[in-house]
Amino acid sequence: MKLAILFGGTSYEHEISIVSAITLKKVLEGETPLFIFLDFKHEFYLIPSNGMIASHFSSGEYKKEKKLNLIHGGFEYKGLFLKKLFADLRIVNLIHGATGEDGTIFSMLEFNNIKTISPRREASILSYNKGLTKMYANSIGVKVLDYEIISRADRKIKKIAYPLIVKPLNLGSSIGVSVVKEHKDLEYALDVAFGYDNEAIIEPFIEGVRELNLAGTFTNRLQISTIEEPKKGAILDFDAKYLDFGREGSAKSADISKDLRKQMIEAFEKIYIPHFKGSLIRCDFFIINDEVYLNEINSIPGSLANYLFDNFVEILKNIYLPEMKKISPSYKYINKIQKAK
């Protein structure tokens, strides 16, 4: 079983994904994973370890690398005389945003019977669309802030009061997000959000609200990370968040009460089981009056939130991957049907 980091993809978070992969290369030193890059033309490339630097991608130099074909059981490249197959892989889906976090690439890998650490289709949809995240949280009894969804065609906000926050409905990494303190700034914020998506989600903006992040996954049991209180201000600062995708090392554990810790872990478990099995996710929470509110689910967090775990590599190698049920054809009905004869 060989680890392979799949990154890139055709989304606004393409560059973030490259930074994430470069970071994981450092974190996984000694494991010598494969690096598979998906470019904007939807071509896969095998990137050698020394090609894992920013300029290799921004310059287009990566196009000189071996082009890979996705086939049943793995990836292969074809030269004039030789053909090399990479099989028995354990892919780490590190494509942030569209293609990666919306279920596309997972579907393609699963169809080709390739083991993948990734949110599955349901998990993808429930975290990728922020409206569905709210719906999901409500249905499992996890608190969320009030919200409304508006479309490009109908830019009217009906119930959320100022100050508020405007986010594209289907994007992560703070891209296209604005805080709007008064009505006069609303139009511009909507223009920004609708530059990225046809729908936007509006939530109240709570100045100075406490934020706590927690990551986790399931191996043979639930694995919960260090709880971190990220530096303030980072929430809206894309450049700062960007740097976050290059994080390694160890996060400082937040100073919180036992009760809050318990609430967060309980909320995480409700969210994670069963839909998120197979993935390593980070949940970002707000704390309001000592109660936990889900802000968002990062189904493929930057650099896989490695810095929140003491034993990240060990956990990564042991994440439980649900398998698709194998079904064989019986053709016992079809021959009975007159119409089909």
Add this chain to the structure above:
Amino acid sequence: MKLAILFGGTSYEHEISIVSAITLKKVLEGETPLFIFLDFKHEFYLIPSNGMIASHFSSGEYKKEKKLNLIHGGFEYKGLFLKKLFADLRIVNLIHGATGEDGTIFSMLEFNNIKTISPRREASILSYNKGLTKMYANSIGVKVLDYEIISRADRKIKKIAYPLIVKPLNLGSSIGVSVVKEHKDLEYALDVAFGYDNEAIIEPFIEGVRELNLAGTFTNRLQISTIEEPKKGAILDFDAKYLDFGREGSAKSADISKDLRKQMIEAFEKIYIPHFKGSLIRCDFFIINDEVYLNEINSIPGSLANYLFDNFVEILKNIYLPEMKKISPSYKYINKIQKAK
């Protein structure tokens, strides 16, 4: 633009899909669509029109047909000397159940930039998992019956009283569904459901409840089908439902009040817009005290519910297909990041 019917897939509904495709062949007479079969080994085959009969598949004879490769922009086959590309397709995703209705095949076709009539990823997940369908209906204000979800590990029913109905959580076409009138029959019904899925959904069974079905899609406007009251008893009878997948001709319009009709269309519109754009779906409703309750969403109904439309072929050709936003790389951030250099 060439219509192509994609059918088969690796699910319990594989045979149903074949019947559905054979039926559409008749309905689409004169259009000469392509027929592309996906077998249990995940191989695509081009089936000639005269091969569209049950025995061609059950006998395995289809394996003598041309094997197709899915590539950017279409499907191709490779002979020793010639290579033929089928491009500019308008695929009709007619794969019922897993692979088709869970978003897998749509993701693969979209990735390869092929136009497809199909539920998109969100629509797939919201209709394929019956628990998420309930959650979705609740969130948009469409009534559903009470329910609970139980897992293979915890077979306890907490709130739904007898008589009740047990369904596998992620399957259509009445497969694995049982009505349970008293406790002594529960274990067997659960065994049946868990034979198909790890989770089951439990709902009250209402003897003699009125059922009404309505299909629809979006072309340049919402298109609503005839409302039909299906024959009673069919709900639990797989063989009867099976025959339904071979239906053509014209359905009889149900005898219902103006108000009920209005309620159904309103519920359909709430369900369909915006998540289901790109697909033609059938919603099955229960009528209780003159109010409409959503029973289930068939995101790829048998033979595409052609018998519910007066102008099915015209509508099929004009279904509006949402396009993925095209994004180009800018690489404006990545070179600023010290870590990535």
